[in-house]
Amino acid sequence: MDKSAALLLALAAMFLWGSWANTLLLSRIRFELYFLDYILGHLLAGCVLLQDAAPSLQVAAEDPSGAVVFMISALAGLLFALGSLLAVASIDLAGMALPTIVLLGVEMALGVPFLLLVEGWGSAQHMILAFAGVIAVLAATLLDGWCHWSLQKDCTPEEQESQPLCFGFTSSQFSSLSFWSFRATSVAAGSFARSLNSTAVTFLTHGSALPVSSVGSQQVLTAASGTIRAHKQGHLGLSFAAMGGLCFAIWPCISSCVEGQTQWGNAFTTQLNASAFFFIYALGALLAALLLLPPLCRWPLHSGVSLNFWANYMELRAWNHFLGLSGGFAHGCGSLLSLQAGRVLGNAVAMSITRCQPLVCATWGVLIWGELQGAGTKTSCLFASMLLAFTAAVVLFLIAGLDG
Known part of the structure; x- marks a missing residue:
């Protein structure tokens, strides 16, 4: 594979990472209930290139260091699963804008230097x-x-009063496309997107919770009462965002290590190719989901009510399961393409291009979900500036890939 093809794979990965969240908006269910199918979708994506992964997995299984390689690869999947759940909790506790900044800021500010340190500065x-x-x-x-x-x-004043107060700021509706994609644009959702998921959440407005009914097995997320508690939850939410960003920054470094892409040479006597790493990574994420989801539903990190995970999961419609699998498959294919591109470009470049997925997600938000409804000239200019900045980042990473 030449560099041009690898760059195209990285751009395709960015598109997939920026598009999967549409399935979550359509599913209209609590994230934990969506998440298991989402991770199963990752495993399905890993099976697509299982034929390519099989020889590498077999060699690693026969090597004494293979068990360590498998465990470390599974740990990467655990970090991804944990980071995703922390990201959701952070935005529920602290609103949209600040956790989004902290999450993506930590992921990029640490993730790129970490990968350059592991793979070599070039x-x-x-x-x-x-x-x-x-x-x-x-x-x-x-x-x-x-x-x-x-x-x-x-x-309008009426719309402002209906917005939730959290951590001293008026946070956007929990239902926006940007919330569900974690790292996408935090522009508040339009009326259609708000109504799509408004049954999932109750918000704190002037110190009182707004009662909202649940849909089917979908449980109502309730906001904390009291300004002091809201501030404490805001600080906790930002801590979760930082930890989630750290998880997202670390797991690609593990990929570079187990694939032998380090400046110090091979870290282990056996290595996995990108397809084999991703398959074990997906298994690790699935194991983490099975272990974490039941207790996290019973004792939520966010403001949601306690629920029995398996009982509610089994009540989901086939359509909800399909959307979860589709979203996970799309995101998993994006990760797999990015890792394949990283074999040529290095994960520092390939993953950085993929992480610019807010450019895609913001486009979906405006074109489909009406995220700029009611926006003034200043807001529209800020939104356009954000898109230009992400575009500039993609161009810089593309040039870095060709230069490297």
Whole structure:
């Protein structure tokens, strides 16, 4: 595979990462109930290239260090699953804008240097381009938060009163496309997107919870009461966002290590190819989901009510399971394509391009979910600036890939 083909794979991965969240919006269920099918979708994606993974898995299984390689690869999947659940909890506790900034900021500010440290810094030009891309992403993320706050001011007084108060800021509706995708634009959802998931959440407004009914097995998420408690939850939410970003920053480094893509040579006597790593990674994520989801539903990290995971999961419609599998399959294929591209470009470049998926998700949000409804000129300009900053980041990472 040449560099041009690898760059196309990374761009395709970015598109898939930015598109899977549409299935979650359509499913209209609590994230924990969606998450198991989502992870199973990752495993299905891993099975697509199982024929390519099988020889590498067999060699590793016969090597004395193979067990360690398998355990470390599974740990990467656990980190991904844990990071996803922490991201959801953080945005429920602290609103949209700040956790989005913290989550993506930590992931990019630490993830790219970590990968460059593991894989090698490369030429001076390559390093400068990579860090310039990181700066562009951080700028886009700040513009994202500014755009969100500006949109709140564009709302009518009636709309502002209906917005939830959390951590001293008026957070966007829990139902927006950007919330469900964790790292996407935090512009508040339009009326259609809000109504789509409004039955999933109750929000704190002027110190009282708004009663909202559940749909089927979908449980009502309730907001905390009291300003002091809201502030404490906000701080906890930002901590969860930072921990989630750290999980997302670390797991690609594990991929580089087990695939032998380090500046120190092979870390183990046996290595896995990208397909084999992803298959074990997906198994690790599935194991983490099976272990974490029941207790996290019983004792939620966020403000949601306690529920019996398996009882509610079994009550889901076939359509909900299909959407979860489809979303996980799309995201898993994106991860797999990014890892394949990383074999040529290095994971530092390939994963950085893929992480610019808010560019895609923001486009879906505007074109399909009406996320800029009611936006003024200033908000629209901020949104356009955010898109330009993400586009600049993608271009910088593309040039870095060609230079490396």
